[in-house]
Amino acid sequence: MSFFRASLTLASALALSAPALARGEATSVAAEPAGDAAAAEVPWWKTGVVYQIYPRSFADSDGNGVGDLNGITQHLDYLKDLGVDVVWLSPHFDSPNVDNGYDIRDYRKVMSEFGTMADFDRMLAEMRKRGIRLIIDLVVNHSSDQHAWFENAKTGPDAKYRDYYIWRPGKADGSPPNNYPSFFGGSAWSRATPGGDYYLHYFARQQPDLNWDNPQVREGVYDIMRFWLDKGVSGFRMDVIPLISKDQTFPDLSAEQLADPAKPYAHGPRTHEYLREMNDKVLSKYDTMTVGEAIGIADDEDHLFTAPERRELNMIFHFDASNVDRDGWRWKPWTLPELKADYDRLYTALGDKGWTATFLANHDKPRAVSHFGNDSPKWRELSAKALATMSLMQRGTPFIYQGDELGMTNFPFTSIDQFDDISARNLWREKVGGGQVSAADMLATLNRTSRDHTRTPMQWTAGEGAGFTTGKPWLAINPNHDRINAQSQQAKPGSVLSYYRRLIALRKQVPVLVDGAYRDIDPGHASVYAFTRTDGDARAVVLINFSDQPVDYALPDGIAVQAPLIDNGGGPTAAPGARRVTLGPWQATVYRY
Ligand code: TEU
Numbered sequence: 001m002s003f004f005r006a007s008l009t010l011a012s013a014l015a016l017s018a019p020a021l022a023r024g025e026a027t028s029v030a031a032e033p034a035g036d037a038a039a040a041e042v043p044w045w046k047t048g049v050v051y052q053i054y055p056r057s058f059a060d061s062d063g064n065g066v067g068d069l070n071g072i073t074q075h076l077d078y079l080k081d082l083g084v085d086v087v088w089l090s091p092h093f094d095s096p097n098v099d100n101g102y103d104i105r106d107y108r109k110v111m112s113e114f115g116t117m118a119d120f121d122r123m124l125a126e127m128r129k130r131g132i133r134l135i136i137d138l139v140v141n142h143s144s145d146q147h148a149w150f151e152n153a154k155t156g157p158d159a160k161y162r163d164y165y166i167w168r169p170g171k172a173d174g175s176p177p178n179n180y181p182s183f184f185g186g187s188a189w190s191r192a193t194p195g196g197d198y199y200l201h202y203f204a205r206q207q208p209d210l211n212w213d214n215p216q217v218r219e220g221v222y223d224i225m226r227f228w229l230d231k232g233v234s235g236f237r238m239d240v241i242p243l244i245s246k247d248q249t250f251p252d253l254s255a256e257q258l259a260d261p262a263k264p265y266a267h268g269p270r271t272h273e274y275l276r277e278m279n280d281k282v283l284s285k286y287d288t289m290t291v292g293e294a295i296g297i298a299d300d301e302d303h304l305f306t307a308p309e310r311r312e313l314n315m316i317f318h319f320d321a322s323n324v325d326r327d328g329w330r331w332k333p334w335t336l337p338e339l340k341a342d343y344d345r346l347y348t349a350l351g352d353k354g355w356t357a358t359f360l361a362n363h364d365k366p367r368a369v370s371h372f373g374n375d376s377p378k379w380r381e382l383s384a385k386a387l388a389t390m391s392l393m394q395r396g397t398p399f400i401y402q403g404d405e406l407g408m409t410n411f412p413f414t415s416i417d418q419f420d421d422i423s424a425r426n427l428w429r430e431k432v433g434g435g436q437v438s439a440a441d442m443l444a445t446l447n448r449t450s451r452d453h454t455r456t457p458m459q460w461t462a463g464e465g466a467g468f469t470t471g472k473p474w475l476a477i478n479p480n481h482d483r484i485n486a487q488s489q490q491a492k493p494g495s496v497l498s499y500y501r502r503l504i505a506l507r508k509q510v511p512v513l514v515d516g517a518y519r520d521i522d523p524g525h526a527s528v529y530a531f532t533r534t535d536g537d538a539r540a541v542v543l544i545n546f547s548d549q550p551v552d553y554a555l556p557d558g559i560a561v562q563a564p565l566i567d568n569g570g571g572p573t574a575a576p577g578a579r580r581v582t583l584g585p586w587q588a589t590v591y592r593y
Contacts, residue, residue: 045235045289045314046355047514048085048133049392049504050399054363055092055114056100057457058402060469067457067468069115073123075460078486080130082405082497083504086289087127088237090363091137092120096146098206099184099422100363100455101137102239103144107224124232133234135289140221141240142207149220150208154192154199164217165208166200166246178250181261185426202243202265204422212244212274225282235288238313242266242297242305244274259328266296272304275312284311291357291397292316299349306355315357315397318346322365329427331448336546339372340523347395347518356396360387361404366453368401370410374586379548380407380484382586385499385568386544389588390529392503393542395518400500403458406486407496410453411478413446420475421451459485499568506566506590512538513590521556528553528583532593540565541593545583554580561591 059071069092079087091101094109101111110120127134143150152161168177168189176189176198182205189198190205200209210217225236245268257264283290292305294316305313321342324334350356360368368391369375373383384407392398413419416428416439424446431437437445452475459481460467466481478484489495507513516533527547533540541559545551550571555561561581564573571584574591581589 042511042515044085044133046397047508048289048397049083049507050086050088050135050357050397051079051082051084052088052090052362052399052401054090054402054455056090056474057455057468059458059460059467060471060473063469063471064113065469065471065474066113068113069110069119069123073119073126076123076126076130076132079132082501083508084132084400086133086135086234088135088291088399089137091139093139096144096206098144098204100420102139103142103146103204103207104139105144105146106148107143108227121231128232133289134232135235135237135291136228136233137239138221138225138236138241139239140210140224141243142201142203142209145206145208149210153208157197163214164211164220166211166248167197168200168250169197179252179258180250180265181253181258183261184423185430200246202240209246210244211246213246213248213270218274218277222278222282225278229282229286229288235283235286235290235314238290238292240295241275241292241313241316242268242271242294244268245270260296262296264296266294272310272312275305276310279311279313290314291399295319299346302346302349302354302356307353315355317357317359317362317399320345322359322361322371325371326449329431329445329449331445336527336529337524340520340529343394344520344523347520350395352517357399358391358394358396359399359401360391361401361454362399363401363454364451365401366449367408367410368404369407370453374548375409379586380409381494381496382568382570384496386546386570386586386588388496388500388503389542389566389568389590390544392500392507393513393533393540393590394531395514395516395533398507401454403454405497405500406459406484406489408456408459408484409478409480410447411456411476413443413450413452416443416446418476419446419450419452420455424450424452461485461487494569502566510538510540510565511535512540516540521559527551530555532559539593540590542588542590543581543583544588545570545586548585550585551583552580553583559593561593563592565590565592 053072056067058067059075060067061070061074092110092114093104094106094111095101095104110117124134149161149164152159153165170176176187180188182188183202184204188200188202191198201207202209212218243265247268253264290313292313299318302316305316321339324339324342325331368387369380369384373387419425428442432439432442456475457466457468457473457477462482462485466477489497512533512535516535518531518533520531522530527545528551529544529546531542560577560579561574562576567573567589570587573589574581
């Protein structure tokens with residue numbers, strides 16, 4: 001395979017029509033020069049770069065303080081300029097918003113705050129015009145308790161839809177059927193009526209778990225999927241998908257299991273049977289991309305979901321690296337070798353054939369630069385670029401969370417009243433309310449960990465409302481939008497945004513950066529992350545200084561660098577032939593070698 005194999009740009013390659021998409025005609029990205037068989041083998045969901053939009057916080061077109069679909073449509077040229085190929089849209093469905101759309105009331109209706117189905121159709125058509133595909137969030141482990149199925153099911157044991165959810169009688173003393181905890185605090189069992197049976201909810205009590213063992217539930221889900229695929233969406237990000245199958249005997253969890261309930265919850269007996277069925281009946285009939293949110297799944301279980309011959313999903317998100325600073329709900333200090341070990345375990349498990357999704361943040365995480373970089377004014381831009389280099393040069397489909405391409409930072413919370421997220425508010429009630437943790441301690445923790453950091457509105461301009469809204473934003477805008485915003489970065493060559501653009505373009509020009517093998521060449525180094533991407537003679541080495549001190553670095557394995565492919569400006573690059581390089585603070589460089 002030649003080093004510059006082909007320019008793999010989806011956008012320029014195809015003007016996609018909905019029927020063509022639905023027929024699955026565009027299974028791979030066109031390659032130049034034509035006839036390069038190797039390039040044609042790489043499917044669009046591997047070469048593409050994905051951008052996650054959290055619609056509530058992206059752009060508000062009508063001044064009600066809540067982002068909406070028309071706001072997204074207005075900013076598609078921004079995404080196109082960035083080089084985005086695929087948008088993952090967090091839930092846009094009708095919802096009472098107990099968990100910001102992850103509690104769905106009607107899977108075929110657009111959330112009224114976000115607009116109408118006509119707005120959705122126009123947004124999709126405008127995306128397609130620009131060669132951008134859309135994947136949507138499939139949240140089907142649970143529905144909202146206001147979904148018509150649950151409204152009916154809760155009326156009693158003989159209700160038509162009773163068996164769409166999971167009901168068990170309480171114990172003799174009236175307590176819940178077993179000791180399952182909810183991820184959002186308290187028991188995973190609640191009663192719909194006093195003295196009645198309990199229903200299961202792994203998340204909030206307003207998010208009852210669907211009963212996937214009921215074939216009608218599965219057919220119902222498949223119909224929802226077809227409904228959106230027939231409109232022309234290109235696939236799904238599947239919320240907590242390993243959790244769909246339950247051990248219906250509901251054994252109590254051991255103390256060890258209770259420390260990390262995602263693990264037992266993610267190992268129900270029939271998950272893979274259901275995913276295969278979903279693939280056979282729905283996904284295989286369309287040209288799709290699927291990414292599972294695989295909480296509770298170990299690296300060496302990845303292939304069970306993603307090995308092509310198993311016909312389940314294309315890739316899953318793993319969370320070990322992003323949870324490197326977590327001990328349950330608590331924050332803990334972390335080291336670079338620990339972070340690298342998390343990636344190394346994953347890539348070792350994936351081997352040459354496996355595929356994953358790479359990401360720095362999502363709507364459940366802190367801001368990338370505050371989480372893994374240094375968000376002080378001095379190092380924010382460089383460290384944001386260094387992190388981008390890490391994520392976009394790793395092996396997998398990169399997912400960029402909205403605003404990270406600007407180096408947006410965590411929000412400086414000073415009071416619990418400023419939080420919107422149900423998980424933060426419940427945690428506060430449980431731990432601070434219960435007298436176990438001081439308010440100051442919990443506030444310090446949430447300032448590191450809260451999901452609301454990534455949910456504050458997108459910072460488009462320095463003006464009032466940050467160009468996000470002309471009204472009162474639903475969640476406070478970070479006061480630093482006067483310094484950190486898209487407008488000021490658009491035309492500035494040294495901006496974080498410009499660097500993201502260059503990285504994305506580079507990834508499209510240099511195929512080994514997409515599907516070359518990954519190897520960490522110096523796992524123990526305390527401040528340098530050095531890894532190679534190789535495919536035969538095509539070789540690149542990525543060097544990132546994760547500290548605010550310069551490092552004189554001797555390359556291992558006899559590597560001598562050639563010309564740099566990209567550099568984040570953290571210091572001078574080394575001359576061709578060098579076996580030692582000086583890495584400035586937070587410098588990141590990709591060399592051929
Ligand atoms: O997330 C699943 C999940 O496990 C996280 O919410 C996790 O509990 C959290 O990151 C810990 O801080 C998915 C969605 O991404 C999330 O937004 C939803 O709240 C959740 O499922 C329920 O649908």
